[in-house]
Amino acid sequence: xxxxxxxxxxxxxxxxxxxxxxxLLKHIRKTSGKWRTKPQIIEGEDLLDCIILKFGKPRTVIxxxxxxxxxxxxxxxxxxxxxxxxxxxxxxxxxxxxxxxIECSVEIDDDQHAFYKFGRQIDRGTTLTYKxxxxxxxxxxxxxxxxxxxxxxxxLRVAENLQNGLIVFTCWEEQGGGSVSFLADYxxxxxKVRQALIADVTWATDGVALGxxxxxxxxxxxxxxxxxxxxxxxxxxxxxxxxxxxxxxxxSSDGGExxxxxAPFDWCFIGPPSEQPHTPNERVHKGDVxxxxxxxxxxxxxx
Amino acid sequence: xxxxxxxxxxxxxxxxxxxxxxxLLKHIRKTSGKWRTKPQIIEGEDLLDCIILKFGKPRTVIxxxxxxxxxxxxxxxxxxxxxxxxxxxxxxxxxxxxxxxIECSVEIDDDQHAFYKFGRQIDRGTTLTYKxxxxxxxxxxxxxxxxxxxxxxxxLRVAENLQNGLIVFTCWEEQGGGSVSFLADYxxxxxKVRQALIADVTWATDGVALGxxxxxxxxxxxxxxxxxxxxxxxxxxxxxxxxxxxxxxxxSSDGGExxxxxAPFDWCFIGPPSEQPHTPNERVHKGDVxxxxxxxxxxxxxx
Amino acid sequence: xxxxxxxxxxxxxxxxxxxxxxxLLKHIRKTSGKWRTKPQIIEGEDLLDCIILKFGKPRTVIxxxxxxxxxxxxxxxxxxxxxxxxxxxxxxxxxxxxxxxIECSVEIDDDQHAFYKFGRQIDRGTTLTYKxxxxxxxxxxxxxxxxxxxxxxxxLRVAENLQNGLIVFTCWEEQGGGSVSFLADYxxxxxKVRQALIADVTWATDGVALGxxxxxxxxxxxxxxxxxxxxxxxxxxxxxxxxxxxxxxxxSSDGGExxxxxAPFDWCFIGPPSEQPHTPNERVHKGDVxxxxxxxxxxxxxx
Numbered sequence: 001x002x003x004x005x006x007x008x009x010x011x012x013x014x015x016x017x018x019x020x021x022x023x024l025l026k027h028i029r030k031t032s033g034k035w036r037t038k039p040q041i042i043e044g045e046d047l048l049d050c051i052i053l054k055f056g057k058p059r060t061v062i063x064x065x066x067x068x069x070x071x072x073x074x075x076x077x078x079x080x081x082x083x084x085x086x087x088x089x090x091x092x093x094x095x096x097x098x099x100x101x102i103e104c105s106v107e108i109d110d111d112q113h114a115f116y117k118f119g120r121q122i123d124r125g126t127t128l129t130y131k132x133x134x135x136x137x138x139x140x141x142x143x144x145x146x147x148x149x150x151x152x153x154x155x156l157r158v159a160e161n162l163q164n165g166l167i168v169f170t171c172w173e174e175q176g177g178g179s180v181s182f183l184a185d186y187x188x189x190x191x192k193v194r195q196a197l198i199a200d201v202t203w204a205t206d207g208v209a210l211g212x213x214x215x216x217x218x219x220x221x222x223x224x225x226x227x228x229x230x231x232x233x234x235x236x237x238x239x240x241x242x243x244x245x246x247x248x249x250x251x252s253s254d255g256g257e258x259x260x261x262x263a264p265f266d267w268c269f270i271g272p273p274s275e276q277p278h279t280p281n282e283r284v285h286k287g288d289v290x291x292x293x294x295x296x297x298x299x300x301x302x303x
Numbered sequence: 304x305x306x307x308x309x310x311x312x313x314x315x316x317x318x319x320x321x322x323x324x325x326x327l328l329k330h331i332r333k334t335s336g337k338w339r340t341k342p343q344i345i346e347g348e349d350l351l352d353c354i355i356l357k358f359g360k361p362r363t364v365i366x367x368x369x370x371x372x373x374x375x376x377x378x379x380x381x382x383x384x385x386x387x388x389x390x391x392x393x394x395x396x397x398x399x400x401x402x403x404x405i406e407c408s409v410e411i412d413d414d415q416h417a418f419y420k421f422g423r424q425i426d427r428g429t430t431l432t433y434k435x436x437x438x439x440x441x442x443x444x445x446x447x448x449x450x451x452x453x454x455x456x457x458x459l460r461v462a463e464n465l466q467n468g469l470i471v472f473t474c475w476e477e478q479g480g481g482s483v484s485f486l487a488d489y490x491x492x493x494x495k496v497r498q499a500l501i502a503d504v505t506w507a508t509d510g511v512a513l514g515x516x517x518x519x520x521x522x523x524x525x526x527x528x529x530x531x532x533x534x535x536x537x538x539x540x541x542x543x544x545x546x547x548x549x550x551x552x553x554x555s556s557d558g559g560e561x562x563x564x565x566a567p568f569d570w571c572f573i574g575p576p577s578e579q580p581h582t583p584n585e586r587v588h589k590g591d592v593x594x595x596x597x598x599x600x601x602x603x604x605x606x
Numbered sequence: 607x608x609x610x611x612x613x614x615x616x617x618x619x620x621x622x623x624x625x626x627x628x629x630l631l632k633h634i635r636k637t638s639g640k641w642r643t644k645p646q647i648i649e650g651e652d653l654l655d656c657i658i659l660k661f662g663k664p665r666t667v668i669x670x671x672x673x674x675x676x677x678x679x680x681x682x683x684x685x686x687x688x689x690x691x692x693x694x695x696x697x698x699x700x701x702x703x704x705x706x707x708i709e710c711s712v713e714i715d716d717d718q719h720a721f722y723k724f725g726r727q728i729d730r731g732t733t734l735t736y737k738x739x740x741x742x743x744x745x746x747x748x749x750x751x752x753x754x755x756x757x758x759x760x761x762l763r764v765a766e767n768l769q770n771g772l773i774v775f776t777c778w779e780e781q782g783g784g785s786v787s788f789l790a791d792y793x794x795x796x797x798k799v800r801q802a803l804i805a806d807v808t809w810a811t812d813g814v815a816l817g818x819x820x821x822x823x824x825x826x827x828x829x830x831x832x833x834x835x836x837x838x839x840x841x842x843x844x845x846x847x848x849x850x851x852x853x854x855x856x857x858s859s860d861g862g863e864x865x866x867x868x869a870p871f872d873w874c875f876i877g878p879p880s881e882q883p884h885t886p887n888e889r890v891h892k893g894d895v896x897x898x899x900x901x902x903x904x905x906x907x908x909x
Contacts, residue, residue, distance in 0.1 A: 015829035046800070048831055048870050072825055072853055075813025080855040082829065124813070124851045125824035127832075175829050178865040185565075185868040194349070207378025207427070218428035219375055223318035223385065223478050225351055226430075245427045247375055249383040259481040262488040262565045262791075262868045264351050488868075497652070510681025510730070521731035522678055526621035526688065526781050528654055529733075548730045550678055552686040562784040565791040565868045567654050 003027075003156070004141070005134045007149035011095065013070030013082045013127045014175035017049040020066040024051055024152070024169060036161050049171050050179050052187075056164035060195040060303045061187055062296065063180065063254045064151035065173035068144075069278055070129040071106075071114065073097075073122045079106065079114040082127065083174030086278040087114065092131040097123035103131065130280040139211070139286055146274060146282040148173070151199035154271075154289065158296045165300045166193060173200075173254050180257035188263035195228070195303055196267040197296065198255045201284065202246060204273040210285040213242030214292040217269035220248040222256040228266035235302050241295045242287070244273070270295060306330075306459070307444070308437045310452035314398065316373030316385045316430045317478035320352040323369040327354060327455070327472060339464050352474050353482050355490070359467035363498040363606045364490055365599065366483065366557045367454035368476035371447075372581055373432040374409075374417065376400075376425045382409065382417040385430065386477030389581040390417065395434040400426035406434065433583040442514070442589055449577055449585040451476070454502035457574075457592065461599045468603045469496060476503075476557050483560035491566035498531070498606055499570040500599065501558045504587065505549060507576040513588040516545030517595040520572035523551040525559040531569035538605050544598045545590070547576070573598060609633075609762070610747070611740045613755035617701065619676030619688045619733045620781035623655040626672040630657060630758070630775060642767050655777050656785050658793070662770035666801040666909045667793055668902065669786065669860045670757035671779035674750075675884055676735040677712075677720065679703075679728045685712065685720040688733065689780030692884040693720065698737040703729035709737065736886040745817070745892055752880055752888040754779070757805035760877075760895065764902045771906045772799060779806075779860050786863035794869035801834070801909055802873040803902065804861045807890065808852060810879040816891040819848030820898040823875035826854040828862040834872035841908050847901045848893070850879070876901060 012020035025043065028051075032038055039053040049066070069083035071093060087106055093116065095102045104118035116122065130144035141150075155167045166187060172178035187193050202208070202215050216236060218229055236243045246269075255267040272288035315323035328346065331354075335341055342356040352369070372386035374396060390409055396419065398405045407421035419425065433447035444453075458470045469490060475481035490496050505511070505518050519539060521532055539546045549572075558570040575591035618626035631649065634657075638644055645659040655672070675689035677699060693712055699722065701708045710724035722728065736750035747756075761773045772793060778784035793799050808814070808821050822842060824835055842849045852875075861873040878894035 015825065016832040018833055046870055048872065049833075072829075072855075074853040074855075075811070080825070080853065124853050125835075171831075172829070172865070176827070176866075178828070179870075181866050181868050182870045205378070219318065219383070221479070222481070223375075223475070225474075226319040227321055227352075229428075247377040247383065247427050249375075249377075257866070259475070260479075260484050260560070262484050264349055264482075264485045266351065508681070522621065522686070524782070525784070526678075526778070528777075529622040530624055530655075532731075550680040550686065550730050552678075552680075562778070563782075563787050563863070565787050567652055567785075567788045569654065 004149060004153045007152055008134055008143045008145045009132045011129050012066055012068060013129055014067040014172045016127050017066045017171045021049045021051060028053065035159055037163050039159065048179060050183060051169040053159065053167040055162045058164055058166045058191050058193050060197065060300055061166035061168055061193050062155050062158065062197050062199050063168050063170055064155045064199040065148045065170045065254055066152065067171055067174050068129060069174045070127055073116065073124060073126040073128065075124065077115045079116055079128070081114065084278055091280060093128035094131045095126055095128040097126040102128065104128070133280065140283055141286060142281055142283040144280040144282065146284055147201040147277060150201055150284060150289065151271060154293050154296065155199050157293045158300065161297060162300055170254055177257040180254045181261045184258055184261035184263040184265055194263060194265050196258055196265050197299060198253050198267060198269040199296065200253050200269060200271045201274045201277070201282070202269065202271055203277050204275045208244050208246050208273045210273055210275060210283070211287055212244050214270060214288050214295050215244050215246040215273050217246040217248065220251040220253065220269065222252060222259050224255065224267050229268050231303065232268050232299060235299055236295055239298045242291045243295065307452065307456045310455055311437055311446045311448045312435045314432050315369055315371060316432055317370040317475045319430050320369045320474045324352045324354060331356065338462055340466050342462065351482060353486060354472040356462065356470040358465045361467055361469040361494050361496050363500065363603055364469035364471055364496050365458050365461065365500050365502050366471050366473055367458045367502040368451045368473045368557055369455065370474055370477050371432060372477045373430055376419065376427060376429040376431065378427065380418045382419055382431070384417065387581060394583060396431035397434045398429050398431040400429040405431065407431070436583065443586055444589060445584055445586040447583040447585065449587055450504040450580060453504055453587065453592065454574060457596050457599065458502050460596045461603065464600060465603055473557055480560040483557045484564045487561055487564035487566040487568055497566060497568050499561055499568050500602060501556050501570060501572040502599065503556050503572060503574045504577045504580070504585070505572065505574055506580050507578045511547050511549045511576045513576055513578060513586070514590055515547050517591050517598050518547050518549040518574060518576050520549040520551065523554040523556065523572065525555060525562050527558065527571050528569050532571050534606065535571050535602060538602055539598055542601045545594045546598065610755060610759045613758055614740055614749045614751045615738045617735050618672055618674060619735055620673040620778045622733050623672045623777045627655045627657060634659065641765055643769050645765065654785060656789060657775040659765065659773040661768045664770055664772045664797050664799050666803065666906055667772035667774055667799050668761050668764065668803050668805050669774050669776055670761045670805040671754045671776045671860055672758065673777055673780050674735060675780045676733055679722065679730060679732040679734065681730065683721045685722055685734070687720065690884055697886060699734040700737045701732050701734040703732040708734065739886065746889055747892060748887055748889040750886040750888065752890055753807040753883060756807055756890060756895065757877060760899050760902065761805050763899045764906065767903060768906055776860055783863040786860045787867045790864055790867035790869045790871055800869060800871050802864055802871050803905060804859050804873060804875040805902065806859050806875060806877045807880045807883070807888070808875065808877055809883050810881045814850050814852045814879045816879055816881060816889070817893055818850050820876060820894050820901050821850050821852040821879050823852040823854065826857040826859065826875065828858060828865050830861065830873050835874050837909065838874050838905060841905055842901055845904045848897045849901065
């Protein structure tokens with residue numbers, strides 16, 4: 001799981017996905033020679049910081065987002081959130097500005113405003129992310145940013161055996177979106193692909209627990225088309241995947257942006273449940289990740 | 304009005320519009336031979352569960368949404384809302400899961416959470432809708448789901464005499480949208496049509512009452528282009544349609560999604576006012592529906 | 607600054623941008639003969655009430671919005687807001703309906719509902735805007751609707767010397783958007799332009815003050831791509847522009863709609879800070895406007 005640890009450690013909050021893009025391009029160029037199918041790598045200014053990997057003749061696309069939650073330095077010692085971090089006073093943040101590397105701590109006041117404590121002023125607009133403490137036991141992984149470096153990790157594992165399909169690494173998911181709408185348009189116009197799987201991490205709830213299998217989401221704030229989700233559940237059952245059905249009323253993902261895009265996408269969110277989401281201690285069960293990868297393998301063949 | 308009653312009875316909450324699509328395709332294939340112009344029926348995976356009817360050389364499109372509000376079964380006996388039902392403890396819901404048909408009742412607790420009461424566990428993700436009790440008097444219709452089965456009904460009545468135009472049946476309107484953005488793109492690219500009428504049901508308010516005519520909405524949360532709305536009001540006045548001008552600050556419709564689409568649509572919401580919206584007892588005046596159909600007839604000719 | 611005063615005086619709230627479109631087309635047709643490059647003027651029904659000016663071979667586009675905040679007359683003496691006016695009892699509003707010109711005053715009740723006081727009933731749907739009192743001192747300008755008539759003014763000043771680029775006047779910015787999504791699609795498909803500058807007015811805050819230079823926004827509710835914003839700050843520094851870096855957690859602009867459009871736009875908000883935003887007394891520093899124009903001049907050359 002050394003790759004997952006490396007992915008979690010890349011500083012790339014929404015809007016500053018460039019370091020993750022560079023890490024991924026380097027990794028993919030180095031390893032894809034050994035993959036079953038060598039993908040075409042599509043990137044550049046017309047995709048902003050997103051990456052598309054094209055394998056064979058694609059029918060289905062996997063989306064995984066590169067960005068993480070974090071903080072932007074404002075004026076004085078004020079911090080603004082990027083996405084919705086669940087943070088407590090004393091948490092350590094890291095980053096870098098014109099004066100050098102930063103390791104500071106957060107203070108939350110009674111009005112839930114965030115501030116940094118550091119020996120010097122930090123440049124306006126500097127982004128800060130959780131200091132990553134990656135922990136692994138026999139069954140569990142605990143770290144900041146499993147959301148969604150685990151989605152990227154799973155997609156890269158699926159890539160090893162993929163013959164036909166698209167894998168897309170997206171931006172801005174945590175901060176209201178901004179890349180999936182143009183990516184959806186691009187993908188649909190170019191390859192007529194309109195089936196999408198959202199490889200992301202969800203919440204453990206009273207109905208979805210760690211270790212009980214990969215979660216297939218029947219809905220969150222958005223509701224995917226039932227006939228598509230039913231096909232996915234059918235394929236999971238037929239292939240003896242260990243899965244749980246999630247039903248949520250709030251929360252969203254790249255699926256929501258896809259739903260409102262200018263292309264007629266079907267989509268379904270599939271990923272492991274996580275405890276303590278958006279904290280430095282996101283926690284998932286390794287078995288759920290294995291089932292996730294198995295499910296994506298069969299879905300990319302059978303959908 | 305037998306057709307309207309049938310339309311109200313179809314179980315098709317947002318995300319599961321398939322039963323309504325199938326009902327409509329069957330009905331249209333059976334009856335359109337007798338229409339003044341036989342339309343081209345466009346449907347299939349690239350439109351998800353939406354349907355487009357094309358008559359002659361279209362200049363204007365009518366949108367009516369197929370989906371209704373409802374509920375999704377979560378874990379235990381929890382219910383999540385689809386759209387914003389206005390429901391009270393004791394209301395009867397119906398649906399079907401792997402174990403058979405369901406007729407259960409709702410309970411609302413002090414925190415406004417909804418639960419079902421039924422003799423057995425219902426499958427996760429099962430959708431439930433109001434049990435329909437369709438009532439008709441000399442002047443009024445009262446039923447669940449007049450929103451927006453009445454819009455579909457009116458569009459089908461307009462279809463009988465339509466020579467040039469598009470009629471589009473959409474999905475997900477009650478749950479934040481998801482079909483109009485790709486439909487707008489499709490329609491504009493294919494036929495250069497950019498004038499839209501939203502055939503939907505609105506609220507009776509202190510300024511808009513049942514029996515006083517079809518409502519032409521000057522705005523809701525979204526504001527259509529004034530020059531387009533002015534043309535519509537002018538055509539209504541010239542043709543002696545009985546109409547009322549609605550002015551709202553909240554609420555939205557397929558018009559809002561059209562406004563933010565990638566195509567330059569003008570749009571206007573035109574429909575009858577309803578009392579007790581989103582309850583099992585939505586109530587409209589038949590005269591307002593008649594005026595609605597008359598107005599659409601002339602608008603499709605004169606716009 | 608006579609042009610700016612004229613621009614502020616045009617009645618054109620969101621949805622009724624037509625008067626501003628007509629004013630601008632007349633002005634541009636009259637003056638553009640003396641500009642360094644005579645632009646192609648693109649307008650018409652396929653752009654609704656928007657205007658595109660095309661100069662030479664464009665690489666970058668300036669967006670400035672034509673609409674203002676205001677009010678819509680509802681039933682009885684009720685007013686609905688257009689956008690988010692910051693208004694107090696006694697403020698004077700102007701407009702016109704079928705019975706003639708209107709000059710009335712606003713009343714705000716304890717529930718923050720707005721009403722008009724006027725000698726007669728005003729037609730439903732009539733739009734009202736602040737009565738404009740344009741004031742100028744050596745250093746400052748104070749008026750209603752500097753947001754965003756100042757953006758239009760600055761864009762027109764930049765137009766005088768522009769050789770390559772697009773200037774686009776947009777609609778609905780104050781009321782949730784509705785034109786930028788189709789304009790983005792149009793511009794990107796036609797000219798492959800995907801670099802955008804948002805010429806708009808921002809808030810003075812505890813970190814951004816009047817007279818300290820043009821504000822370059824690093825983020826608001828939306829977060830632009832950091833590599834694009836960094837290039838802009840670099841160009842501003844190299845050219846000795848007096849600028850301030852803004853970092854906000856809320857607020858949005860045409861940049862937000864661009865971010866979620868179907869085209870891969872980079873964007874950055876650049877404009878003067880204003881005191882008392884959305885009141886009849888918006889106040890900016892002339893020096894900040896001068897720096898804004900200088901910065902746009904160099905950005906349109908160097909980006």
